[in-house]
Amino acid sequence: MSAKLTFLGHSGFLIDDGATTLAxxxxxxxxxxxxxxxxxxxxQFIALTHGHADHMGDALAIARRNDANVIAAFEICNYFEEKGHGNVNPGNPGGRxxxxxxxxxxxxxxxxxxxEGRYMGMPCGVVAHIxxxxxxxxxDTTIFRDLELIGEIYRPDLVLVPIGxxxxxGPELATRAAEMIGAPRAVPIHYDTWAPIEQDPAQFAPQGVEVEVMQPGDTLQLD
Incomplete structure (x- = not known):
């Protein structure tokens, strides 16, 4: 099997395995x-890293229209339920x-x-096996030592790394983070959307990692 990755811009993606699509x-x-x-x-599925508007964005409208299953922190799922969308799958860091x-x-x-001024639980990273x-x-994160452990546990084929x-x-810490995780491929994200996070993706240069710079609308085949 394989998966196709489509970049929506900022930090958004669609991942399609030919039968199911995860946003x-x-x-x-x-x-x-x-x-x-x-x-x-x-x-059919939506995973959310945290509750900020530039990530949760259109998730509720998309979930309603597609009756998509929402995978996110417990508090985010509670919010969706309160808004009338009960197809949720709550979790927290460490949970699969x-x-x-x-x-x-x-x-x-x-x-x-x-x-909207409401606490939305712990921010998360998302590891998807599809x-x-x-x-x-x-x-959205800074570098932290346990990135090495996450890489050891999940052994990702691809990492999506904020560099803004x-x-x-920023690119320097993101470079070190990608090297710590140890995935063979990486895509820089969360940059150039607005002036405060403008960055040169060429400065994201982890050793031993193939960097794929994607533009909104681009697709990447994972074979």
Whole structure:
């Protein structure tokens, strides 16, 4: 089996194994770099790293329209239930959730998480095993030593690493983080959406890692 990764812009992705599509952090409305509208997204599952608007974004509208199963921190899932969408799969860092396509595990991340002034639980990274591939979306985070342990446990084929600085790691720390995780391929994310997080992705250069710089709308085949 294989998986196809489509970049939605900022930190958003669609991952398709030919039978099932998982959306991660689908922020499209209000995203100046997006090439797809929220109405165009078709998926059966949505995973969210945390509650900030530039990550949770269009998740509720997409979930309602597709009756998608939402995998996220307990507090985010509670919010979705209160808004009338009960198809949720709550978890927290360290937990693994089995799905029809494989599984999703939530990991630690160092950030904050709120939406419209409401606490949205712990921020997370998302590890998705789909199409016999394991993809680790770090969410919004800085570098931390346990990235090495996460790499040892899950052995991801691909990592999605924030490089925008200010709110997350910048390219220098992101480079070290990718080297610590040890995945063979990496995609830089969470940069150039707005002026405060403008970065040169060429500065993200982990040794021994193939870097794939994606533009919104680009696809990457994981064979």
């Amino acid at each position: 991660i952090d689908p922020f499209l409305t209000g995203n100046p770099k997006a090439t797809m509208s929220a109405e165009e997204v078709r998926c 959730i089995d799905t029809e396509f494989g599984w999703v595990a939530l990991t630690q991340a160092f950030h904050s998480s709120s939406f 199409g016999d591939k394991t993809i680790y979306h770090l969410g 600085d200010r709110f997350t790691m």
